Amino acid sequence: MSDSLRVAVIGAGTMGNGIAQTFAMHGHSVNLVDLNEEALERGMSTIRRSLERFVRKEKLSAEQSEEILGRIQPTTDLAGAVGEVRIAVEAVFEREDVKRGIFEQLDKHAPSGAILASNTSSIPITRLAAATGRPEKVIGMHFMNPVPIMKLVEVIRGNRTSDETLAETVRIAEGLGKTVGVARDYAGFVSNRVLMPMINEAAFCLYEGIATREDIDTIMKLGMNHPMGPLTLADFVGIDVVVEILDILYRDFGDPKFRACPLLRKMVEAGKLGRKTGEGFYAYD
Numbered sequence: 001m002s003d004s005l006r007v008a009v010i011g012a013g014t015m016g017n018g019i020a021q022t023f024a025m026h027g028h029s030v031n032l033v034d035l036n037e038e039a040l041e042r043g044m045s046t047i048r049r050s051l052e053r054f055v056r057k058e059k060l061s062a063e064q065s066e067e068i069l070g071r072i073q074p075t076t077d078l079a080g081a082v083g084e085v086r087i088a089v090e091a092v093f094e095r096e097d098v099k100r101g102i103f104e105q106l107d108k109h110a111p112s113g114a115i116l117a118s119n120t121s122s123i124p125i126t127r128l129a130a131a132t133g134r135p136e137k138v139i140g141m142h143f144m145n146p147v148p149i150m151k152l153v154e155v156i157r158g159n160r161t162s163d164e165t166l167a168e169t170v171r172i173a174e175g176l177g178k179t180v181g182v183a184r185d186y187a188g189f190v191s192n193r194v195l196m197p198m199i200n201e202a203a204f205c206l207y208e209g210i211a212t213r214e215d216i217d218t219i220m221k222l223g224m225n226h227p228m229g230p231l232t233l234a235d236f237v238g239i240d241v242v243v244e245i246l247d248i249l250y251r252d253f254g255d256p257k258f259r260a261c262p263l264l265r266k267m268v269e270a271g272k273l274g275r276k277t278g279e280g281f282y283a284y285d
Helices: 014-025 037-056 062-070 096-109 125-129 163-175 191-207 213-223 230-237 239-253 262-269
Strands: 006-010 029-033 072-075 087-090 115-118 138-143 152-157 179-184
Touching (some): 006 014, 014 037, 014 062, 014 072, 014 138, 037 062, 037 072, 062 072, 096 115, 115 125, 115 163, 125 138, 138 163, 152 163, 163 179, 191 213, 191 230, 191 239, 191 262, 213 230, 230 239, 239 262
Parallel strands (some): 006 029, 006 087, 087 115, 115 138
16 A cells, blocks of 8 residues: 555554554554553564564665664553554454453544454454444454564454445555455454364374374474474464464354363463463473
8 A cells, every 4th residue: 555554553562563563664654552661662672673684684774674663653642642543453462351442442532534453363353343333444454473474464344344444454454565365253263263273183182192292293284284383383373372262262153173172271371371481382492
């Protein structure tokens, strides 16, 4: 998209800072919002390190990197950050009550014509839209991690999302160099409705002693031509996130195929959440 937009991204974690960086890399002005100052500092540091990797790979110049950083304004003031935006993207953790609270605030403070998007990976958009007085402007914009690298945006149309909102969201995503896949509004959409049962079954294979973690990953990686095995991928996503999404799928569909493997729950209880804690199915530096 050639025209520069004013954008707000709510949540400075892994997904939020990646989304903010991606918008800024394509010339848009971004307000990156988080209630926690330390989270904002970590988010901006992550963006800076990511841009430095682009510079080292000669995909950006040092000057371009600084220009991109200059387009991102970190803030704890959500109301002020969304007052003049064309699109606001919520990217906090997968808790429906928290997301609904944010959408209530976005509805109150964002311009009436602004698109209110959620990066949720599993929660139905229609339920989030119900927290606003403009459900026709609410849509799902599910980016993939790492956002600056991964090409897909899964766009989810809620029950009352308008044709105009869908079309503009697709244009915005494509303007970020992304490929769009559109999904209907059911829990997990397409990506996680397919992915999470696969990860869950891999965990059951380990739990039941069918194979070692390495052999499970090798079989799926080489046999199915996947870039990484499901247990490695679970560590990358976060074991806690996997369990949260499985619980949402199980609650919404009532189908036992979405029942989380007990091993996954034990790992969450033990704080073995994957790469972000240094240990999951594998150990990390």
